[in-house]
Amino acid sequence: MSRSKALQYYIISRLLLAPLMLWTVTTAVFLLLRATPGDPVDAILGGRAPESVKEALRLKLGLKDPIITQYWNYLVQVFFRLDLGESITDRGQKVWKIINDYFPATVELAVCSILVALLVGITVGVISASRPGSVLDISGRFFGIVTYSLPMFWAGMLLQLIFSVQLGWFPTSNRFPPSIPAPQRITGLYTLDSLFSGNFEQFFIALHHLALPSLTLGFLLSGIFERIVRVNLKQTLQSDYVEAARARGIPERKILVSHALKNALIPVITVLGLTFASLLGGAILTEVTFSWPGLANRLYEAISSRDFPTVQGILIFFAGIVVMASIMIDILNAYVDPRIRY
Structure with missing residues (x-):
């Protein structure tokens, strides 16, 4: 195989691997954030907010959904819509x-x-x-x-x-x-x-x-x-x-x-x-x-x-x-x- 052909093959293979690497990072970050202690709702509302208000916010943010549903929705949002979501602490500002x-x-x-x-x-x-x-x-x-x-x-x-x-x-x-x-x-x-x-x-x-x-x-x-x-x-x-x-x-x-x-x-x-x-x-x-x-x-x-x-x-x-x-x-x-x- 000539040098130019080998280089083209390498570039194509690396480009095809790029989405896989991004998916790996996305999955790792998604799981690690949810495995660490702490609740984003408490960070937003504070510890003294009524439990009913907290539950309503969790439902609105999708945090009450099963983890696999949250994960799938996020993958679709990032990789198919190219949408990184909205900040939950910055008045809904786009990421x-x-x-x-x-x-x-x-x-x-x-x-x-x-x-x-x-x-x-x-x-x-x-x-x-x-x-x-x-x-x-x-x-x-x-x-x-x-x-x-x-x-x-x-x-x-x-x-x-x-x-x-x-x-x-x-x-x-x-x-x-x-x-x-x-x-x-x-x-x-x-x-x-x-x-x-x-x-x-x-x-x-x-x-x-x-x-x-x-x-x-x-x-x-x-x-x-x-x-x-x-x-x-x-x-x-x-x-x-x-x-x-x-x-x-x-x-x-x-x-x-x-x-x-x-x-x-x-x-x-x-x-x-x-x-x-x-x-x-x-x-x-x-x-x-x-x-x-x-x-x-x-x-x-x-x-x-x-x-x-x-x-x-x-x-x-x-x-x-x-x-x-x-x-x-x-x-x-x-x-x-x-x-x-x-």
């Missing part, structure tokens, strides 16, 4: 509307954090790998271990205490000051919307609020990229074609940039895509720590209030992003690295 309102803040935080992580991680990894056994190499390895192992919530609170409370360099929370009108919504990303509107004052205000959470998350993630780049670049610098390039008298810097680094960065593509996808769905600690009004923070609120439809809808949305990101990464890897066969 799609909640995603549309909160997701841009998560995207903005994730994109800036990834850019910081790539810049710092690749730079430290290259410096460390190009000087094996030196103080810079040892420092790079120490940097990778520390940033990878630090708890996000602890690092976030510590940096808030230093740079926001004591030094006053950055705001402690939110995307924009409540006293100033936010940029007109075009994309939902405040930095882009302010640029599109030509309002540079709003752009710098939005960037100022974004700086501390994105730098915190970016530095903690940079350890992942530092370790991958350092290990792969060290192996590449010891390969035969690099030795042949040295024998031909090619300068070491040109060998590093033009020959070794290009091949060493191939594994970064896989990690980059999956890290970004997980950031979109797993930035909950960052958003809660910095009171960042993103979708992960909204998910935390929905879990706390036992808002079943909102939790299910957001998690399915995040699962869809991860599934599609993994497929795109595999396809991109196949084109970038000709050694890959399916």
Whole structure:
């Protein structure tokens, strides 16, 4: 089978498996939410509401139906109507509307954090790998271990205490000051919307609020990229074609940039895509720590209030992003690295 045919077969098989993976996530979330203790009706009405009122609300929400009926109705609603339902604690607001309102803040935080992580991680990894056994190499390895192992919530609170409370360099929370009108919504990303509107004052205000959470998350993630780049670049610098390039008298810097680094960065593509996808769905600690009004923070609120439809809808949305990101990464890897066969 030719490479193009094999790649087409792989893409089709992965696309066919995507609904199965989403169904698995949907089923797991549905069952786990109903297995955990707590009643969403109590979260809505409070513990002192009359039992007759609670029973009427349970009947209205369909919580009195058998579990298999609830499950089947939800599958039909999600997969055949593409309807994620309505929030039961937010006055019946559509879950799609909640995603549309909160997701841009998560995207903005994730994109800036990834850019910081790539810049710092690749730079430290290259410096460390190009000087094996030196103080810079040892420092790079120490940097990778520390940033990878630090708890996000602890690092976030510590940096808030230093740079926001004591030094006053950055705001402690939110995307924009409540006293100033936010940029007109075009994309939902405040930095882009302010640029599109030509309002540079709003752009710098939005960037100022974004700086501390994105730098915190970016530095903690940079350890992942530092370790991958350092290990792969060290192996590449010891390969035969690099030795042949040295024998031909090619300068070491040109060998590093033009020959070794290009091949060493191939594994970064896989990690980059999956890290970004997980950031979109797993930035909950960052958003809660910095009171960042993103979708992960909204998910935390929905879990706390036992808002079943909102939790299910957001998690399915995040699962869809991860599934599609993994497929795109595999396809991109196949084109970038000709050694890959399916």
